[in-house]
Amino acid sequence: MENYRHSAKSFREELKAKGVFYTAPEMAEYMKKLLPDDVQEIYDPTCGNGGLLSAFSDDVQKYGQDIDGEQVRIAEERLQNFHGVTGDTLAAPAFLDRKFQYIIANPPFSVKWNPVEDERFSDAPVLPPPGKADYAFLLHILYLLAENGKAVVMNFPGILYRGQREGKIRQWLCEQNYIEKVIAIPGKKFEDTKIATCILILNRSKQTTDIIFRDEENQIEKTVSLEEVKAQDFNLSVSSYLHIETEKEEIDINTLNSDIENSTLAHLRATLDMMLMLNHTIGDKRNFAGFLTEILNIVHETTDKLKVS
Numbered sequence: 412m413e414n415y416r417h418s419a420k421s422f423r424e425e426l427k428a429k430g431v432f433y434t435a436p437e438m439a440e441y442m443k444k445l446l447p448d449d450v451q452e453i454y455d456p457t458c459g460n461g462g463l464l465s466a467f468s469d470d471v472q473k474y475g476q477d478i479d480g481e482q483v484r485i486a487e488e489r490l491q492n493f494h495g496v497t498g499d500t501l502a503a504p505a506f507l508d509r510k511f512q513y514i515i516a517n518p519p520f521s522v523k524w525n526p527v528e529d530e531r532f533s534d535a536p537v538l539p540p541p542g543k544a545d546y547a548f549l550l551h552i553l554y555l556l557a558e559n560g561k562a563v564v565m566n567f568p569g570i571l572y573r574g575q576r577e578g579k580i581r582q583w584l585c586e587q588n589y590i591e592k593v594i595a596i597p598g599k600k601f602e603d604t605k606i607a608t609c610i611l612i613l614n615r616s617k618q619t620t621d622i623i624f625r626d627e628e629n630q631i632e633k634t635v636s637l638e639e640v641k642a643q644d645f646n647l648s649v650s651s652y653l654h655i656e657t658e659k660e661e662i663d664i665n666t667l668n669s670d671i672e673n674s675t676l677a678h679l680r681a682t683l684d685m686m687l688m689l690n691h692t693i694g695d696k697r698n699f700a701g702f703l704t705e706i707l708n709i710v711h712e713t714t715d716k717l718k719v720s
């Protein structure tokens with residue numbers, strides 16, 4: 412088992428060295444658990460070598476597309492019931508003729524794309540910016556999502572607060588009531604994922620207009636009304652809604668004082684011992700007795716002040 416773990420890790424490192432992004436199994440498992448148990452078919456629009464899809468059992472029908480043919484070939488080898496297509500999901504989408512009940516994805520973060528006018532993007536108020544394809548992937552996913560479907564998408568946290576075109580699309584997604592939940596994932600939660608990320612759960616048939624915010628690091632969750640989200644200018648950063656109360660340690664002033672006294676006395680004793688030793692060994696070149704008298708004067712002055720107060 413240990414050997415297996417070791418070789419799995421070196422395999423991942425090899426892939427990373429080749430610039431291939433690897434989806435850690437525990438991340439795939441975490442994302443899978445955000446979907447119901449009865450998934451019978453699942454689609455990943457940027458499926459890579461099938462890491463996310465591999466979290467689903469062999470009998471589940473798996474659909475995927477990736478721009479990198481080598482990755483699709485690996486996915487084909489490792490997955491059962493896999494229908495993979497090589498190609499650019501944004502420029503040459505496969506599966507446009509159908510809808511999926513469940514979609515899972517971790518598209519590349521904030522890559523460039525060539526905006527195209529097509530039916531996937533036409534409902535949104537504006538096209539996503541050419542410099543950042545994150546919302547293009549999200550709109551693609553939303554387009555292929557069935558009415559009663561759910562999509563779990565890992566993304567870069569910038570999509571939660573960036574403005575301009577992305578801000579307009581985010582506002583539209585909120586107003587259309589497509590966002591069910593936003594989860595903040597701390598960096599290093601999953602192996603191979605050092606930076607903080609976020610997960611959006613999209614749902615085309617939500618029961619309420621509320622949005623649930625979850626902080627995975629502190630394991631807290633809050634349901635927020637659309638009005639509150641609107642009041643925050645449709646910023647979806649989890650930290651805007653979940654304020655972590657750091658427990659304030661009760662400070663006992665007596666304990667604090669006695670700690671200060673003890674450390675001052677210990678410090679004074681150690682200093683005087685060292686000065687005494689130096690005085691014995693190298694002679695009193697700096698009038699050690701005078702220094703002690705100075706200390707005594709400070710003590711007497713303070714004692715007098717104490718009597719007055």
Ligand SMILES: C[S@@+](CC[C@H](N)C(=O)[O-])C[C@H]1O[C@@H](n2cnc3c(N)ncnc32)[C@H](O)[C@@H]1O
Pocket residue numbers: 432433434455456457458459460461462463464476477478479482498499500501502516517518519522
């Ligand atoms: C973060 S990885 C996703 C890994 C994948 N979910 C897995 O489980 O292994 C991003 C993937 O997006 C692919 N990709 C990037 N741009 C793409 C595009 N325009 N169309 C399709 N795939 C794309 C990359 O080749 C890469 O495999």
